[in-house]
Structure formats: C-alpha cells, structure tokens
Amino acid sequence: MADYKFHILVCGGTGCQSSNSHEIMEALKQNVADAGMAEDCKVLMTGCFGFCEQGPIVKMLPDNTFYTSVKPEDAAEIVAEHIVKGRKVQRLLYVDPENEEHVSDAKHMEFYKKQMRIALRNCGFIDPENIDEYIARDGYAALAKCLTEMTPEEVIEEMKKSGLRGRGGAGFPTGLKWQFARGYKSDVKYVVCNADEGDPGAFMDRSILEGDPNSVIEAMAICGYAIGAKYGRVYIRAEYPLAIDRLSIAINQAREYGLLGDNILGTDFCFDIELMFGAGAFVCGEETALIHSMEGQRGEPTTKPPFPAESGFWNQPTNVNNVETWANVPVIFLKGADWFRSIGTEKSPGTKVFALAGKINNVGLIEVPMGTTLREVIYEIGGGIKNGKKFKAVQTGGPSGGCLTEKDLDTPIDFDNLVAKGSMMGSGGMIVMDEDDCMPAVAKFYLEFTQEESCGKCTPCRVGTTRLSELLTDITNGKGTLQHLEELKRLSEVIRDTALCGLGQTAPNPVLSTLRTFEDEYIAHVTEKTCPAGKCQALLKYEIIADACKGCTLCARNCPVGAISGTVKNPHVIDQSKCIKCGVCMNNCRFNAIVRH
Amino acid sequence: MGCNENGADREKYAELDQFIASLPTTKGELIRVLHRAQGIFGYLPKEVQVYVAKKLDLPVSKVYGVVSFYSFFTMKPKGKYDVSVCLGTACYVRGADKILEALTKKLGIGVGDTTEDAKFSLRTLRCVGACGLAPVVMINNKVYGRVTPDMVEGIIAECE
Known part of the structure; x- marks a missing residue:
C-alpha cells in the first residue's frame, strides 16, 4: 500500500453502486492510466x-478530500486537477449547509465530527476484496493473540469484561452467551453469524459485510476457539448478492492464508466457515427460527x-451473534476490554451503528458512542429535517420498536434508555418523520409488515396482528370509533403477553407507542374523522373556494367520477358523496381555487 | 401443461440433478436446492416441487411448505422485467405507496402478477439497503432512485 502516492477510494456500497460508482471507478482508472500516473x-x-x-462518494488520500455526487464524466477533471496539478475540484466538494463553504477535508464535515467508528472502522477505507489490506490494518492480529497468548477461558473473561451487548437488538451480553455455549460439552459445536437483516430501513449489517467481511470471519474464529467449535456458518439473505460475493472472496482468501481451515496459525485450532442462504423471512432473525431455516x-x-447454546443447529450447542456484534470483537482483543468500556455508557459500552433515513437531510450510515443523544444524531450528524419541515417523531427498533418524540430528543441513546422510553434499540434503523407523517398510518404500515411476516405458528401473532391491522385500516379509512382505540390497546397487550417469540411479543409496540404519544391524532381520526397530517386519503376533503373559482370548467371535465357540477363562468361545487379524493381537480386548477383539508 | 415435456426442460432438470449430486449430503439442504432450482427454472411450479421432493426423499407437502413460507421463492413465472418497489420504512415515508400505485396503474396488474405478454411482473420488497436513494424501484438488478410518480412512465418506457 505504501508504494502509492495517492489513493482514490470509490464507494462501493449499494446506494453508490446504484448510482454508477462502477463506471466512475473505471473512468478514474482509465484517466489515471492515460495521465501516466498508474504507478503513483x-x-x-x-x-x-x-x-x-x-x-x-469519491475520497482522495492522503489529503482526505471528499467529493460528493460524482458522475463518471467528472473523472477526467478529478485526475487532471487533483492528481496531476494538485488542485481540488471545488465544485465537487461537500458544501456546508450552515455557511455554504466548501469543506476540503472530510474530518471537518459535521456529519463525521461526532461519529466514532469501531464496527465500521474499515468500511470505506480498505478494499474489501483484498485480505492484505485488512491484515495491514491489524487484521487477524486479534485471532493470533487469542490463539497463542490466551486460553479459551481467558478469551471469554475478556469478552465478559468488555460488556459488549448483542447488536442485533435485544442487547444480551455477548461474553455470557459464549460462556453458556462453552459450558455444554459436545464434539460438534457451531458458531453462527446472523446476517439475515430483515428490518426494513436498516442496512448496517449489509454495509459491514460489503465493506469489511474479514472482521466478521476473524471474530467468528475467535468465538470458535473460545467455545470449542470447529464449524462456522453465516446465514445471509439471498437478497444481498454483493455482500455474498465479498464474503465468499474473503473466506477463500482466509483459507489460502491458513487463517481458516486446519491448524490455524500453526496451532491445533481448526475452524472453517460455510455460507447458508436465507430466503426472505423476517422471523428468521429470531435465533431459533434462523436455526430451523x-x-x-x-x-x-x-x-x-x-x-441454542444447549441445543441449536442439528441439536448441537450453537452460538449465534449478529454481524455488527462480530465486527466489534477483534478490536476488543487488540485494544483491551478496558478501552472498550471507556466508550459509551456504563451499561451499554461501545458504539452503535444506525441507519439514518427518512425525512432527514443526511441519510446515511453512522456510528456513534452509546450515550449520544437523539438530538445530536438528528440535528448535528443528520443535518436536521428535510425541506425545513418540523420534526415529529423518530422511529427506532423497526417493526418491534416505537416512536420517540420531541421530549425524548435529549435522552442518551443506549439499550435501557430506549426501552424505558417505550421503544427499543433493535438492529439500529432510525427513521425520522416530519409533520406530514400520520402516526396511525405509520402504525398500520408496521402492522401490515408484521402480519405479512408472522410465521403463523402461534395464534396471538397470526390472528392478533391481522386484527390489529384491520382496526388500524378502519381508523385510517374514517370508519373507526372510540371503541376501536380501546380494542387496539387491549388486543396489543394480549399479543405482547402471549405470543411465542420476539416477533409477536414486540409486534404491538408501534401501536402502543404511537397511541401513548399521539393519542390526540388517533382521537381526531375516530371522532372528527380528520387526519391532522393530511395523509389519510379517505379522510381528506376537497372544496372549491367560490370567490376564487372563475368557472373555467377544467376541474369538472377532469373529474373521473363526475363529482363536480357548475356552469361556465360560475363557481363550481364538489359533491362530497361522490368525491373519491383523487386530487385531480386540485392539480388541474389554474386559479388555486381548490383547497384540501 | 407439464414443465418436463420438451428438450429445454430436460436440460434444466439435468442441471438440477447435477447440482443435487454435487452436494456432500442432502440432509437439510432443501432451501439450497430450491434456490438453485429457482435460478434454473426462473420460478418453482408444482412439477419442479414434486421433482425436488422425489430427489431429496421428502414429502411434497414439506417442499410446498417451505416454498410458500419464504418470500424469495415464487410459484409464478416472473416477467422479462421484474419490477420491485421497495416498501421499507425509509421508502414508505418518502412516498413509496404512490410509486406502487402509479406502477399498478401503468402496468395494469396487481402486486405479485405478471402482464399477459410476460414482459413485466410487479412485486414489492422490504429494503434493498439503498435508503439514501429512497424511494427506490428495482428492475431486474438495476436500481432506480429518488423515484417520483411522474417518472414511472419513463422508467417503463426505457424497458420497452
């Protein structure tokens, strides 16, 4: 790596690849070669x-220049100016929205200032298809240390001391989980990586596997040594082809280097990893369901x-951890449990990766120390709400979580605080909503999801989520009553208390949390039959302002159901009983004479 | 009409046979085999499920149970252009429902259906991990980002 004077890093994440980052890379390579700079x-x-x-995104090293929204045709200018002449391409630099200044060094970007990258330490820094680059960043040194300097018991002790909690959502202490798996005696044990990221709106596991697959492989091998397992399995979504490719390449390279297989690093320890493909079922994130799959x-x-620690895959002791949890493990052994504990909060040490999305200016993947507040995440890193709208809620924990509001913004984020506030950490999806989002409709969205994803094994979840979804459909269609709200609450509590697994038990959370914090909005839907956010189509009302209507007849001619009547040059009227609320009239009116409320 | 009538199908079955034979064990490999079968045939019609059951020595009911459980497996043939609308939360709050509505209108088919000329099929999926581009539509492996209902016409025309 040190042979080159410059490195041009092109983002190969799914989002950027969808915007032609492959073509950008090819164009850059071509231009570099044409300029005779291929050696530098x-x-x-x-x-x-x-x-x-x-x-x-294209990042230039060593000067850490960060070019945004790059197009393939920009490649020539980047090479000619930046590489050959040493001048930054101003128009591609990130512009700070506060002072409209071009930011030349990524570390001065508000987006990165509060972040701390542990799980994502190598993402966007190394070539994930080249194991040498991982090794150059101390890769596999933690495995070497564990195998040659520590006993399995010491490895587990160190994990327990670090306080690392499972990043898949529930936050169970990782070291303790390993200890249980070690405690059961068997010749055959399994280490499983749960890469069945199914939470809609979360893509951290995918990014880690695509950006730094070796960190997961190394961590699984460490766990194999600690619990006495020879076999590793990665259960990954078939919908993630790029992550599957990168992981396969990394596994093969690790085998070639003797970092997987028999007698790893010359010790007695043998461990190998095989990929298994999921086929799209949210419930498979639950570890017993995952094992059946x-x-x-x-x-x-x-x-x-x-x-599973006692009886998991093929009834053998099995330890399942999530991708982000694995990505934290090697660093803990390199820098020590004490270092890890010094980050984050007392009960939730370390960092957490969040997929920040929704109505926010800086959508992206971020990693912050536990204890960072929601306000810092949304307003400083996230750059605030899109289009200057008003913040309404932030949804965390996906379909199992809840909505947090303005009054929760100064809560330090950790596992326990989020639960205390009626939501949960979940896998780290963080969806920001503004004043235009209707909370009963959001709850309905999540219930439709869990209803579809319910495996159908237990009645509370199979039938209960269907009933909840029906109640919410009534409410958002203007057919709800106050009894609907009572029933929502009662049924939610029954499902929470009686469902078999985590999916069912947490399915009512989006309902309960929005009902608690946005009760007024629910009441407006059922008593006044209005949607304060103006989102529920069935509850909207279109009206013509008589004074503004010129009687041009355009609206009446365009109305698909003939609900508008009136004569030329006289104000028109909408027959509310016929109106289907399609909005065509309003879109066609040239005099702004039609209002929606 | 059976799926195993002509020569092209015979070749496909031979390819599947070869894959199954290459597995060290068939124990617990049903999902892996179904992934491959769908890759070969494009979908999993009844005939293929019966065939897989026979090859793996499993009841057909078990194969059907697994096929119908997972959203990735489909029993209907997909169109030449497989249009999927992401309904992940990030896409939802940025108006994915409106995009889906525009697509059903434009293609004249419902979710899970294929047009009569077998050119387009329409599906929904949950999060492709490109939330920065929300709302997102995927056609085969190409991702279209920041889609608005007005863009639907052009995107479909691009395929035709």
Missing part, C-alpha cells in the same frame, strides 16, 4: 462511507429453553 495512484472500490445522501425447514421459532 491507486484507484480502488471500498465499502460504504456512510454519507449515502450525497453519493456517489438453516436446517432447510420453515423458519418457525420454538420456545426457549432449550437455548
């Missing part, structure tokens, strides 16, 4: 930089105990 300048594709909002069955959960 290396062009490579890395994992996600996180700043998806202004992708495709790995066995080629329907992904239905079973009651715990027995926990």
Whole structure:
C-alpha cells in the first residue's frame, strides 16, 4: 500500500453502486492510466462511507478530500486537477449547509465530527476484496493473540469484561452467551453469524459485510476457539448478492492464508466457515427460527429453553451473534476490554451503528458512542429535517420498536434508555418523520409488515396482528370509533403477553407507542374523522373556494367520477358523496381555487 | 401443461440433478436446492416441487411448505422485467405507496402478477439497503432512485 502516492477510494456500497460508482471507478482508472500516473495512484472500490445522501462518494488520500455526487464524466477533471496539478475540484466538494463553504477535508464535515467508528472502522477505507489490506490494518492480529497468548477461558473473561451487548437488538451480553455455549460439552459445536437483516430501513449489517467481511470471519474464529467449535456458518439473505460475493472472496482468501481451515496459525485450532442462504423471512432473525431455516425447514421459532447454546443447529450447542456484534470483537482483543468500556455508557459500552433515513437531510450510515443523544444524531450528524419541515417523531427498533418524540430528543441513546422510553434499540434503523407523517398510518404500515411476516405458528401473532391491522385500516379509512382505540390497546397487550417469540411479543409496540404519544391524532381520526397530517386519503376533503373559482370548467371535465357540477363562468361545487379524493381537480386548477383539508 | 415435456426442460432438470449430486449430503439442504432450482427454472411450479421432493426423499407437502413460507421463492413465472418497489420504512415515508400505485396503474396488474405478454411482473420488497436513494424501484438488478410518480412512465418506457 505504501508504494502509492495517492489513493482514490470509490464507494462501493449499494446506494453508490446504484448510482454508477462502477463506471466512475473505471473512468478514474482509465484517466489515471492515460495521465501516466498508474504507478503513483491507486484507484480502488471500498465499502460504504456512510454519507449515502450525497453519493456517489469519491475520497482522495492522503489529503482526505471528499467529493460528493460524482458522475463518471467528472473523472477526467478529478485526475487532471487533483492528481496531476494538485488542485481540488471545488465544485465537487461537500458544501456546508450552515455557511455554504466548501469543506476540503472530510474530518471537518459535521456529519463525521461526532461519529466514532469501531464496527465500521474499515468500511470505506480498505478494499474489501483484498485480505492484505485488512491484515495491514491489524487484521487477524486479534485471532493470533487469542490463539497463542490466551486460553479459551481467558478469551471469554475478556469478552465478559468488555460488556459488549448483542447488536442485533435485544442487547444480551455477548461474553455470557459464549460462556453458556462453552459450558455444554459436545464434539460438534457451531458458531453462527446472523446476517439475515430483515428490518426494513436498516442496512448496517449489509454495509459491514460489503465493506469489511474479514472482521466478521476473524471474530467468528475467535468465538470458535473460545467455545470449542470447529464449524462456522453465516446465514445471509439471498437478497444481498454483493455482500455474498465479498464474503465468499474473503473466506477463500482466509483459507489460502491458513487463517481458516486446519491448524490455524500453526496451532491445533481448526475452524472453517460455510455460507447458508436465507430466503426472505423476517422471523428468521429470531435465533431459533434462523436455526430451523438453516436446517432447510420453515423458519418457525420454538420456545426457549432449550437455548441454542444447549441445543441449536442439528441439536448441537450453537452460538449465534449478529454481524455488527462480530465486527466489534477483534478490536476488543487488540485494544483491551478496558478501552472498550471507556466508550459509551456504563451499561451499554461501545458504539452503535444506525441507519439514518427518512425525512432527514443526511441519510446515511453512522456510528456513534452509546450515550449520544437523539438530538445530536438528528440535528448535528443528520443535518436536521428535510425541506425545513418540523420534526415529529423518530422511529427506532423497526417493526418491534416505537416512536420517540420531541421530549425524548435529549435522552442518551443506549439499550435501557430506549426501552424505558417505550421503544427499543433493535438492529439500529432510525427513521425520522416530519409533520406530514400520520402516526396511525405509520402504525398500520408496521402492522401490515408484521402480519405479512408472522410465521403463523402461534395464534396471538397470526390472528392478533391481522386484527390489529384491520382496526388500524378502519381508523385510517374514517370508519373507526372510540371503541376501536380501546380494542387496539387491549388486543396489543394480549399479543405482547402471549405470543411465542420476539416477533409477536414486540409486534404491538408501534401501536402502543404511537397511541401513548399521539393519542390526540388517533382521537381526531375516530371522532372528527380528520387526519391532522393530511395523509389519510379517505379522510381528506376537497372544496372549491367560490370567490376564487372563475368557472373555467377544467376541474369538472377532469373529474373521473363526475363529482363536480357548475356552469361556465360560475363557481363550481364538489359533491362530497361522490368525491373519491383523487386530487385531480386540485392539480388541474389554474386559479388555486381548490383547497384540501 | 407439464414443465418436463420438451428438450429445454430436460436440460434444466439435468442441471438440477447435477447440482443435487454435487452436494456432500442432502440432509437439510432443501432451501439450497430450491434456490438453485429457482435460478434454473426462473420460478418453482408444482412439477419442479414434486421433482425436488422425489430427489431429496421428502414429502411434497414439506417442499410446498417451505416454498410458500419464504418470500424469495415464487410459484409464478416472473416477467422479462421484474419490477420491485421497495416498501421499507425509509421508502414508505418518502412516498413509496404512490410509486406502487402509479406502477399498478401503468402496468395494469396487481402486486405479485405478471402482464399477459410476460414482459413485466410487479412485486414489492422490504429494503434493498439503498435508503439514501429512497424511494427506490428495482428492475431486474438495476436500481432506480429518488423515484417520483411522474417518472414511472419513463422508467417503463426505457424497458420497452
């Protein structure tokens, strides 16, 4: 790596690849070669930089210049100016929205200032398809340290001391989980990586696998050593082809280097990893369901105990951790448990990766120390609400979580605080909503999701989520009553208390949390039959302002159901009983004479 | 009409046979085999499911149970252009429902259906991980980002 004077890093995350980052990389390579600089300048594709909002991103090293919204045709100018003449291409630099200044060094960007990258340490920095680059960043040094300097018990002790909690959502202490798996005696044990990221709006696991697959492989091997397992399995969504490719390449390279396989690093330890593909079922994120799916069955959960640590894949002791949890493990052994504990909060040490999306200026993938407040995340890193709208709520924890509002903005984010506020950490999806989002409609959106994804094994979840979804459909269609709200509450509590697995137990959370914080909005839907956010189409009303109407007849001619009547040059009227609220009249009116409320 | 009538199908079955034979064990490999079968045939009609059941020595009911459980498996043939609308939360709050509405109108088919000329099929999916480009439409493997209902016409025309 040190042979090159310049490195041009092109983001190869899914968002940027969708915006032609491959073509950009090819164009850059061509231009570098044409300029005769191929020996001095290396062009490579890395994992996600996180700043998806202004992708495709191209980063220049060593000066850390950050070019945004790059197009393939910009390649010639980047090479001719930046590489050959040493001048930055001003028009491609990130512009600070506060003072409209061009930011020349990425570390001065508001987006990155409050971030701390541990799990994402290599994403957007190394070529994920080249194991040498991972090794150059101390890769596999943690595995070497564990195998040669520590006993399995010491490895587990260190994990326990670090306080790392499962990043998949529930926050169970990782070290303790490993200890349980070690405690059960068996010749065959399994280490499983849960890469079945199904939470709609979360893409951190995908980004880690695409940007730094070796960190997951190394961590799984460390766990294999600690619990006494020879077999590793990565259960990954078939919908993530790029992550599958990169992971396969990394596994093969690790095998070639003797970092997977028999007698790793000359020790007695043997460990290898195989990929298994999911087929699209949200419930498979639950570990017992995931294990059934790995066995080629329907992904239905079973009651715990027995926990997978005792009886998991093919009834053998199995330890399942999520991708982001794995990505934290090698660093803990390199820098020590004490270092890790010094970051974050007392009960939730370390950092958390969030997929920041929705009505926010800087959509992207961020990593912050636990204890950072929602306000810092949304307003400083996220750059505030899109189009200057008013913040309404932030949804965390996906379909299992809840909505947090203005009054929760100064809450330090950690596992326990979010639960106390009626939401949860979940896998780290963070969806920001503004004044135009209707909360009963959001709850309905999530319930439709869980209803569809319910595996159908237990009645509370199978039937209960369907009933909840029906109640919410009535409410958003203007057919709800106050009894609907009572029933929503009662049924939600029953499902929460009686469903078999985490999916069912948490399915009512979006309803309960919005009902608690936005009760007024629900009441407006059922008593006044209005949608304060103006989102629920069935509750909208279109009216013609008589004074403004010129009687041009355009609206009446365009109305698909003939609900508008009137004569030429006289004000028209909408028959509310016929109106289907399609809005065509309003879109066609040239005199702004039609209002919606 | 059966799926195993002509020569092209015979070749496909041979390819599937070869894949199954290459597995060290068939125990627990049903999902892996179905992934491959869908890759070969494009979808999993009844005949293919019966065939897989026989090859793996499993009841057909079990194969059907797995096929119908997972959203990735489909029993209907997809169109030449497989149009998927992301309904992940990020896309939803940025108006994915309006895009879906525009697409059903334009193509004249519902979600999960294929046009009569087998050119287009329409599906929804949950999060492709390109939330920065929300709302997102995927046609085969190409991602269209920041889609508005007005763009639907052009996107479909591009395929035709």
